[in-house]
Amino acid sequence: MNRLVEYGSVEAIPYYNCSWRSFSDWEKTGVKKPWFGYPLILFGVLIELLYIPIIYIIFKTRLIRHPCYKIIVCLAMVDMSATCCSCLITGPLLVVGAVFCMYPRFTYIAGGFALNTWCMACAATLSLFTNRIISIGFREYAGVIEKKLAYSSIAFVLFYGFYIDYFTPTLAYNSDIMAWLPDPLSEEKPSPEAAAMYKNTIQAWNNWIFVTCMFILFSAYFMMVKRLAKGQKTKASKAVSSILKAYNRSYHGSDTKKPIF
Incomplete structure (x- = not known):
């Protein structure tokens, strides 16, 4: 986005100039795919509507007080933005068979938004996973660490998203390839x-x-849950064993004949 601010327009940015072809010529390079675009739009609307009651319930039940749910809400907001880009923006572009040079300014800004939401979703997902690992693996310190980690994670996600959107090259959509590409x-x-x-x-x-990081965190999470489940199983076995022993003692004790005087 900094290039757009620096040069004033998309056409003025080096290697983003589409003036050597007319709009109709660029339109011929795209492929209209309404059979895929319209279902994508409907799917995006459905997903966005499903997020609303989920977020409402988190606030209504006061789950938002817990650090992990703060990150979950942050991730939900990012995912809603990503869905807007991947469905509600990409869908119409597929319907009209768009390529970058048909709508350069809109596509340039939307591409930065698409990349921004993807990178923010990655950061938020890693933050949420880290929060869960700390909650399970370091339970004695979780109360101190989790809250600070949640706020710092959300701040990092927002800063990271701004950095990606403003300081890195954008993406351009191509309906023929059906993808957001670095090359317009x-x-x-x-x-x-x-x-x-x-x-x-x-x-x-x-x-x-x-x-x-996801591979490492998944592996660590799996080992922690497995160890925790094993510990719970051992405790349960000991509890059952103690109950059975107590029952046996009481049963045999009741069968013991008392001396008759």
Whole structure:
């Protein structure tokens, strides 16, 4: 987004100039897919409507007091924004068969929004998982850590989203490929300079870090839950054993003949 502020318009940004073709020519490069676009819009509306009662219940039942639910609400808001982009924006673009150069300004801004919500969702998901691991693995310190972690996580998610949206290259939608791409496919001849302009190293690192951390956190969570379940099973076995022993003692004690004087 900083490039849009710096250059004043999308067409003025280097390697985003679509003026070498007319609108009708660019329109021919897209593919209209209403059979996919309209269901995507309806699906997005349904998902957005489902989030509303969920968030309402969290506040109504005062679950929002718990740190993990603060992160859950943050993640829900991010997911609603991501759904807006992936369904309510992408759907109409599929219906009209849009490519970047048909609506460059709108697509440029929407692409930044799409990338922003994806990276924010990654950060919020990792924060929520970390919160749950601390709650299970460090229960004696959870009360002190969880609340601070929740607020710091939400602050980080918001800051990270702003950074991604403002300081990193955007994405461009292409209806033919049905994907948001770093390359707007606006150049007559591809060049290394253009590829460098579109390259988003931060997004690549975000994806690798997210996948790696999720694998590590999933593994740690699995081991903790397994150990916790094993401990609960051992306690339950001991409790059952104690009950059976007590029952046996009382049963045999009642059968003992008392001496007759």
